[in-house]
């Protein structure tokens with residue numbers, strides 16, 4: 001493998017592809033050697049251009065097929081597409097190990113979001129009553145966002161206490177006892193607020209993604225991490241906090 005990572009971008013015509021490709025083309029250590037979208041033969045392109053790695057931001061329906069194509073073609077994968085179950089991740093880990101290649105799958109490549117989740121986890125033992133508000137652009141189809149869902153799961157595992165019980169939808173989705181409230185508004189890319197409260201005080205941790213460029217440093221860190229790695233890396237945490 002050369003010093004420069006030869007990259008194919010899968011999902012090139014999408015919002016992430018269009019936002020990230022210009023920045024990737026000028027990123028040191030990266031050469032964009034292919035761009036594919038729906039209908040293209042990803043495996044054939046990987047082989048034709050002798051790609052080292054594939055960056056995949058496509059759609060949940062393409063998540064497993066594309067990951068398997070990357071493994072079968074012998075490339076490394078840095079995958080941001082959502083829709084993987086825990087079982088899917090276990091399966092891909094085994095398949096990547098058998099093929100001797102490496103994948104990194106992360107539900108969120110923003111460094112600020114990785115930090116927000118860690119800071120929030122650290123606060124839970126001291127301020128266990130916590131709720132989440134996540135806001136995204138109106139084009140987002142899923143609610144709550146996979147990232148907010150994951151934050152809630154992590155806070156629950158860290159000991160968050162359930163709030164007052166209520167069957168009212170206005171109280172948000174109950175994720176393992178942590179309430180998650182979703183807003184969909186034009187003009188806001190992505191925001192997550194983690195609200196803690198205790199008698200006499202409140203703590204708010206908030207992350208704003210103003211532009212999809214916030215995902216670039218995490219993706220570049222992912223490309224470095226999978227170089228020479230065998231098996232699946234789950235999220236950016238093990239890369240940033242080894």
Ligand code: NAD
Nearest residue numbers: 011013014015016037038057058062080081082107108109
């Ligand atoms: P989008 O719908 O704007 O773009 C997706 C693109 O993928 C489209 O051009 C579509 O034609 C293409 N596509 C669909 N199926 C394909 C296939 N089988 N092979 C190749 N291309 C295919 O979506 P988006 O906003 O760019 O987001 C893409 C994915 O990335 C979503 O799953 C989204 O949730 C996820 N996402 C992840 C992060 C992260 O940090 N991990 C950040 C933003 C978005």
